[in-house]
Amino acid sequence: MLTSSDFRSLAEEAIARCRKLATFSEDAGGTRRTFLAAPMHDCHREVSSWMKGLSMSVSVDAVGNLRGFYPATSPAAPRILIGSHLDTVPNAGAFDGILGVVLAVSLVESLRGLKLPFGIEVVGFSEEEGVRFGVPFIGSRALVGRVDEELLGRKDANGISVRKAIHDFALNPDEISEAVLSEDVLGYIEFHIEQGPVLESLGRPLGVVEAIVGQNRLEFSFSGQTNHAGTTPMNLRRDALAAAAEWIVAVETLARSTPGIVATVGFVETKPGATNVIAGEARATLDIRHASDRARTEALDELVRQAESIAARRGVRAKWRTLLSQNAVAMDPFLTEQIGHAIQKAGCEPHRMASGAGHDAMILAEKIPAAMIFLRTPGGISHDPAESVHLDDVAKALECGHHLLTQLAASQEFLGRTCRA
Numbered sequence: 001m002l003t004s005s006d007f008r009s010l011a012e013e014a015i016a017r018c019r020k021l022a023t024f025s026e027d028a029g030g031t032r033r034t035f036l037a038a039p040m041h042d043c044h045r046e047v048s049s050w051m052k053g054l055s056m057s058v059s060v061d062a063v064g065n066l067r068g069f070y071p072a073t074s075p076a077a078p079r080i081l082i083g084s085h086l087d088t089v090p091n092a093g094a095f096d097g098i099l100g101v102v103l104a105v106s107l108v109e110s111l112r113g114l115k116l117p118f119g120i121e122v123v124g125f126s127e128e129e130g131v132r133f134g135v136p137f138i139g140s141r142a143l144v145g146r147v148d149e150e151l152l153g154r155k156d157a158n159g160i161s162v163r164k165a166i167h168d169f170a171l172n173p174d175e176i177s178e179a180v181l182s183e184d185v186l187g188y189i190e191f192h193i194e195q196g197p198v199l200e201s202l203g204r205p206l207g208v209v210e211a212i213v214g215q216n217r218l219e220f221s222f223s224g225q226t227n228h229a230g231t232t233p234m235n236l237r238r239d240a241l242a243a244a245a246e247w248i249v250a251v252e253t254l255a256r257s258t259p260g261i262v263a264t265v266g267f268v269e270t271k272p273g274a275t276n277v278i279a280g281e282a283r284a285t286l287d288i289r290h291a292s293d294r295a296r297t298e299a300l301d302e303l304v305r306q307a308e309s310i311a312a313r314r315g316v317r318a319k320w321r322t323l324l325s326q327n328a329v330a331m332d333p334f335l336t337e338q339i340g341h342a343i344q345k346a347g348c349e350p351h352r353m354a355s356g357a358g359h360d361a362m363i364l365a366e367k368i369p370a371a372m373i374f375l376r377t378p379g380g381i382s383h384d385p386a387e388s389v390h391l392d393d394v395a396k397a398l399e400c401g402h403h404l405l406t407q408l409a410a411s412q413e414f415l416g417r418t419c420r421a
C-alpha cells in the first residue's frame with residue numbers, strides 16, 4: 001500500500017517531467033509544440049523512455065498519438081485508456097494536456113508491477129488545440145474514426161497538408177484506420193488542469209467533470225444609417241453601433257442572471273469606422289455555453305428576441321447567422337460516481353462541475369464511456385507560461401487515480417462492460 005509520502009514523491013517526479021517536456025519547443029525561450037512539429041519527436045522519445053522503464057510496450061499510431069500499453073493479468077483481458085494531449089498552444093504553460101499524460105504514466109508506476117484485470121493504455125494525443133491546422137482534436141478523432149479526406153487535405157500556414165505533415169513525421173496516413181479504438185476498451189479517463197478559477201475559489205484540489213458544455217457561436221449584424229456626426233440630431237439617428245452596444249449589455253445581463261450560462265461578445269466591427277461618422281453597420285459575435293442543451297437554447301432564443309426588439313426600437317435591422325452549434329457531452333455516470341468515491345478516499349471533497357472548454361474526453365465519449373478529473377489551477381491561469389499546479393494537488397490526483405484503478409479492478413459491473421453487443 002502506498003503512503004501519502006509515496007504519492008508526494010510521484011507528484012514531484014510528475015511535475016519535473018512536465019517541466020522537462022516544456023523544453024521541447026518550436027520556439028526558443030517559450031513552449032510551442034504543435035501537431036507533428038519536430039520537437040514532438042523529442043517529446044515522444046522522453047515519454048517512451050519512462051514507459052519502457054515500466055515494461056510498457058510503446059507505439060506511435062498514424063496520426064502521431066503516442067500509445068503505451070501496460071498489460072493485464074491475462075492477455076485476453078480488456079483495457080482502459082488514460083491520457084490527454086501532448087501538443088500545446090503558442091507561449092504555453094507546462095501542464096495543459098501534458099499533465100494528464102504524465103499522470104497516466106505515474107499511475108502505472110504506482111502499481112509497482114502489480115497487474116490488474118484490465119490492461120492500461122496510456123495515450124498521449126498528438127493534437128488537441130487546433131493550432132496548426134485550425135481543426136482541434138485530430139489525435140482523438142483518429143480513435144473514433146473521424147479523420148477523413150477533407151481533414152487530411154487541410155493545409156497549415158505554410159501550405160503543408162495534414163497528409164504531408166504525417167509523411168514528414170515518418171508516419172503513413174494510409175494506416176490511420178488502424179488507430180481506431182479496439183473492441184476491448186472499457187473506458188477513457190483523463191486528468192486535466194481546470195484552466196479556470198472555480199476549484200480554487202471553493203478551496204478544493206479536485207473536481208469531477210459531469211459534462212462538457214454545449215456551445216453556440218453566432219454572428220449578429222445590425223444595419224442602420226451612416227450619417228454625419230455633427231449635423232444629424234440624436235432623435236433622427238439609426239445608429240447600428242449603439243444598438244449593438246445595448247444588445248451586448250443585454251447579453252451580459254442575461255448571462256449573469258441565468259445560473260450556469262456563460263456568454264461572451266468577443267469581437268465587434270463597425271462600418272465605416274470613423275470618429276465623426278455614425279456607424280451604419282455593426283457586427284458582433286456571440287459565444288454562449290451551458291451544460292444543459294435546453295438552458296442554452298432557451299437563453300439563445302431570448303438573446304435573439306432581444307436583438308430584434310432593441311433593433312426595432314432604434315429603427316435598425318438585426319440579422320444573425322450560426323457559425324457553430326455543438327451539444328453538451330455527458331461524461332459516463334458510473335465512472336463519474338467512481339471518481340467521486342476515489343476523490344473522497346484521497347481525503348478530499350469532490351466538486352461536481354461542468355467543463356467550459358472542450359477536451360479529448362468529449363470526442364472519445366462518442367464511442368466509449370469517458371470521464372474527467374480536474375485539478376485546481378492556481379490563479380485560474382492557463383495557456384500562459386505562468387500556468388502552474390500545487391504539488392499537494394498533484395499528489396491527491398495520483399492518490400485518487402490509484403484508488404480509482406483499485407475500485408474498477410474490483411467492480412464486476414465495470415469489468416462486465418467488456419461484453420459488447
Ligand SMILES: [Zn+2]
Nearest residue numbers: 085096097128
Ligand atoms: Zn488541454
